[in-house]
Amino acid sequence: MSTTSQTTSLPVPDRADRLRAAFLAAGFTADGLLDRLGAPAYAALARSETVPALRATRGTGPLDSLVRLFLLQRSVPLEQAKAALPLDEALADGWLVRDGDGAAETVRATVDVRPYGGPQGQDWYIVSDLGCAVGGAGGAGGRGEGVVLGVGGASTTLAGLTVRTPVASALDVGTGSGIQALHAAQHATRVTATDLNPRALVFTRLTLALSDAPEAELHTGSLYEPVGARTYDLIVSNPPFVISPGARLTYRDGGMSGDDLCRTLVQQAGERLNEGGYAQFLANWEHVEGEDWKERVRSWVPRGCDAWIIQREFQDVTQYAELWLRDAGDHRALPEEYAARYEEWLDAFEARRTRAIGFGWITLRKAAAERPSIVVEEWPHPVEQPLGDTVVAHFARQDYLRRRDDAALLADRFVLAPEVVQEQVGRPGAEDPEHVILRQNRGMRRATRVDTVGAGFAGVCDGSLTAGRILDAIAQLMGEDPVVLRDRTPQAIRLLVEEGFLTPVDEPADPAASA
Known part of the structure; x- marks a missing residue:
């Protein structure tokens, strides 16, 4: 997404129900997309490739128009858009803007809207910045530090891991486009969502409204600062866990030294959990020379909590730097600029004696046990999502064995x-x-x-x-x-x-x- 599109006023959710009704009537849903596009084009969208979907939506019907507008970010003739949705309201509320005039007048979307199927077959919609759900394999680089991403693999992984028992209160830290808050709203009486980026909270409000979900309590700020000493039955976070030498991109860079952001997020969760509550995170951690990574992450577990920590994969520092340099678009810079960035990453890792970076899942459960259960393991093998019930069963077995x-x-x-x-x-x-x-x-x-x-x-x-x-x-x-x-x-x-x-x-x- 360009910087200009980020500074454009974002839509307002006041009449999102009318837009949702039009989407449903046209079949602009996860199932409707699969039927209209076909399996190959639908799968290509999941890989952020749009060409097959463009070829499949050459018609003028309402569904083709909605796919091109909100998912593929293409302009659509005014009359076609009018046949697909309440055009005047969509323009007035900021979902669309006009281009051109007369017979050549077209409209285009101001945000990306991706149909998303809920766990019980709900028709949901995730709203994000243009080009951040689909649109090529170049990552989110060049779209500005305040960019708000759509649905990604990490988002769906955390959603599948999360314990879904009914709770009174849930907290989504670093909500982004609001996917975790949307899931939590289905089984939590009160949902609170926070983000350092104020734009992210606007997108979360749009996602909830367009998905016909209850409103959440939204607060701007870092980590747990916006909620003070309040406690919750469930805390979830897909944080900006990338261990980078700076804080260029809010959506991914923690802005703290090394893995301190993930450590802080985990360590401070214990005092914000109610008894029996769960906190579930995605995280990166450093493999430091002369130090066991398992002991490093084990030391993060707060007092009074059981923990299940799983390392799903790890990369040496060169692979890790290259991955996130590509994500930022630095591989498209001049060779000397790319080399300087690369050196910056390696210098930072060398200074901290970091040899590799691990990625995985951390689940805490608040339990007043005399002997806490802390399981740290490496499991790179395939699993079957969703795993929320598996997580509950794991801790139940730990309770049993302790007794x-x-x-x-x-x-x-x-x-x-x-x-x-x-x-x-x-x-x-x-x-x-x-x-x-x-x-x-x-x-x-x-x-x-x-x-x-x-x-x-x-x-x-x-x-x-x-x-x-x-x-x-x-x-x-x-x-x-x-x-x-x-x-x-x-x-x-x-x-x-x-x-x-x-x-x-x-x-x-x-x-x-x-x-």
Whole structure:
């Protein structure tokens, strides 16, 4: 988007319901786009490529006109636009502007509007700056430091991760175009959204209004400053996590040294969470020479909180610098200018002894536990979104395991998770497998290697027998001492429970009675 388009007055949401009605009537929805454009052109839009969609919308019908106006940012003849939406209101409220005059008069959009399907099939719309939802593979560079982006992979990732249990209050820190606030409005009585960029709050208001969602309480400011000491049941943030040598672009650069912005966001979340509440973030963190990255991020977890931290990927500093230099459009600058920028990034990393940057997910849960559960792991493998229920189940399992010593664990009954399958690995024709793999087909899609006892134990867990009695039966079949087997197996059972392969059926009041 050009600087001029950023300084143009943004639309007002007062009559967004009329515009929404026109969109729905024309089929300007996520499903309608797929039907009209076809799968290849629709998929190309997700890659920020517009040419196939332009070819597919050469007609003059209302849907073609709306796609070209609001999604592809092309001018449309006045009469075509009039047939697709309440033109006078759209012009008066600032959604469109006129170009030309007479028979050649056209209209064009002032903002990007992307249809977005909600989790229960809702027809939603995300409003952002022109060219920031689709429009080529050049990133957001050159569009000004106050640019407000539309839907991206990070946005949808966080939306899928977020716990969706009904809550009284939710806070979206760094709301941008408002996608997280929109999701939260479906299950939170009160939603508060903040952003350092005042323009972002205007876009959030437009997104909520056009999606027929409840209004949010909007505040300008950095991190938690706008909300003071208020507390919430849910906090979400897709922050400006890029670790850069400056703060050129508000939407991505934190403006603090290294990973301090993400650290501050996480550390200060604890005192703003209600008991049992969740805080969920996307974040970058530094891999510093001579330091374990897991311990670095673990140190961010505030007192009184459990945490689940997952590193999804990492890049060395050269790859990382190149990625974000391209995002800013610096690769299109003069060679000497690009080289100077690149040197600036590498100098900053060298000064901090940073060798790589990790990207991942951080979830906190406020829990008054004597021994907090802090799990930090690396998981670069495919997962199945949405994962909100998986997150809830993870912390529930941590609670369960904290309450169980080995004797209590053996007194409980378990069932194998329904999505788990077994794989046997070995040479073709061999009588016995070399090892056995248990694999989940949903959620985190974990896989774990188990021995003969572990495979046999998991295979008969149907909730009818206690773990101890199953081990006794296995010991008898294998000719092993049951006492020895009971002593050495609980840790393996704990791992299977912790990773979601086994689910406890109940918690007997007197564990010893049923062992």
